[in-house]
Amino acid sequence: MKFTFTRTLLLIPAAALSVFAAVASKPVPVFVVAGQSNSDGRIPDTDVPYYADFSNCMYCYADGNTFRDGAFETYTPYTHVSGDSNRFGYDAFVYHYIGQATGDKFYVVKETLGGTAIDPSCSNSNSGLFWSCDPEWYAAQTASSLGGKSLMKSFERSFAACVENTLAAIEGGYDVKAILWHQGESDSTFDGPQNYYGNLSALIAHMRGFIAETTGNEEYRELPFIMGTVPHRSKQYNADVEAAQKRIAEEDPNVYLVDMSEQTLQKDELHFDATSAEYMAVNVFRTLVGLDIVPDVTTWTDLEVTGELLVNPDFEINRAGEVNPAGNVDRGIPYGWDSEGELKLNGSGQMSYGINNDGSNIHGDNLCWINSSPMPEFFELSQTVPAEKLKPGVYEVRCKLWVEVAKKNNCRMFANNEVQYYGYDTDYTNLLEPDENATYGGYAGGQNNNFILRNMHVRVAINEGDDLKLGIRSSCRKNDGSTTSDNSGWFKVDEFRLFYVEPHTGTGVDGVETELCNQLQTKGVYDVTGRLLRDCGSIDGLSAGMYIVDGKKTLVR
Secondary structure, eight states: OOBOOOOOOOOOOHHHHHHHHHOTTSOEEEEEEEESHHHHOOEEGGGSOTTOOOTTEEEEEEOSSOOOTTOOEEOOSOOOOTTOOOEEOHHHHHHHHHHHHHOSOEEEEEEEOTTOBSSTTOTTSGGGOBOOOOHHHHHTOOBGGGTSSBHHHHHHHHHHHHHHHTGGGSTTOEEEEEEEEEOOGGGSSTTHHHHHHHHHHHHHHHHHHHHHHHHTOGGGGGOOEEEEOOOTTSTTOOHHHHHHHHHHHHHOTTEEEEOOTTOOBOTTSSSBOHHHHHHHHHHHHHHHHHTTSSOOOOOHHHHBOHHHHOSSTTSOBOTTSSBOOTTOOEESSOTTOEEESOOOBOTTSOBOEEEEOOOTTOSTTOEEEEOOSSOOSSEEEEEEEOGGGOOSEEEEEEEEEEEBTTOOTTOEEEETTEEEESSOGGGGTTTOOTTOEEEEOOOOOBOTTOOOOEEEEEEEEEOTTOOEEEEEEEOSBOTTSOBOSSSTTOEEEEEEEEEEEOOTTOOOSSSSOHHHHHHTOSSSEEOTTOOEEESSOOOTTOOSEEEEETTEEEEEO
16 A cells, blocks of 8 residues: 655755756646545635745636636635635645745646535535546536536536646646545445445546546556545544545555544544644645655654654643543643643632633644633743753744733743744733743734634744743733733633754754855845745844845844
8 A cells, every 4th residue: 555655855955946947948837636625625714824835836726616717826725615715725735835845836726625425326415516437427417617517527627728728828838747636525425435446446547537638648647646535533434435545546556645544623523624734735745755746845744843842732631641532621720731820710619721622723622721810910831841852953833822802911922032922013012021032923812702723933942951941921911001800811722833943954953054054155035945035135024933144044033
């Protein structure tokens, strides 16, 4: 069985990337994305990571009902779902890493619709539309974008228009590189499971064949087909569907399978959360690298050390040291965490802090909430990684945080003396601490009973012998100098993550290697992967982090 794999990472200097991008005769890469909701995207766009760069992705997206006539746009996260379009899928992370790796434009043709099956027996399939390529059924259908029932014919209509109206006119030509697919949940009932092996095999052959015939390139009949399995915790997981996917990957040398069995889902028990989407995307990207379709670059998952260094970072463990059941409330300071500052009991004499699952975009089954009326003059939720476990270097700490609008007080995440306040800089003009280096999340604050957590991050330099203390600080202090008697300053937090930011040559302690600096002596600003960000050496407006500025390591705070 072929599963995706991790290869030794190679740092691609910006100079090499510019050469790659400058080859005028090189065809532009084209990727096809298809499937149901986890390909379409159901992750709220508030979870798009701060570092995401989609500027190189040219995107033509339809959902079986819409039709773009071959028009492309620069990718932005959205779906066609009415009333809830501000969402994205695993493919967004793929686009980011392809763009980082190639440093140049690439094209995506995407046809996805949530809740859709391959097998026409599955009456649960969204709007009675199907991906079936059964010859008899297929021949009797018209494209769903023309009012019919065939999603495959709708894809074919979109792809043909992309070729005719855009791709064929590109100087240097185009080259279809791979098909990315995620689907199977809607085939978990009726005749879907027993027919899935034949149905998916026929779909793969049909899609490859259509692309080959439309482009005139017979090599596309063996296009790489990269698909993910359904997480086992999904309420639509089916073992027969997974077995069929594994069998196809074993039999077809150009089908590659990403094992998603242990990955987390959103609270609906159907859809990837941002972390599982990133996991699938990185495995897809690694497969593309292994096939020499794109160059390799460092991904954030390559740098992650959360599991090695943090205890209970996503608050899944209760105070007894056991996995907290979904929906269970466990009151008290969470397992593995320390606190400073006295929290008051609520009106029922209970601790109004602990772990539960009332956030709308939590990771896993739980988050931590800290609530007290009033909050202490100083409160800190923290854990400390001792120096003996840390390599010297620059670390990035992330978490997801919610603070109520008009009750932000001085709530902030921290890593040693590096902090990020939840709101805007103007919210904290009288609250800054002289021994802290502050950045700002720029969030207005959330509504009570609508707990959408927001991404936060800081970077901290760790020297030999330094501990790393991280967590959340808050208090009853307001920016006008007064203190509050209500619960202002209360918060919800989830999913701390820790990354060791360094180049993969690995001999430096500041996260950027001397060797890399020597490669990048030309004027400009580069990130730690060697990607050119600016032609000039100005650091104005850059996010906090390590950069190479005019050939010198520079830490922007």
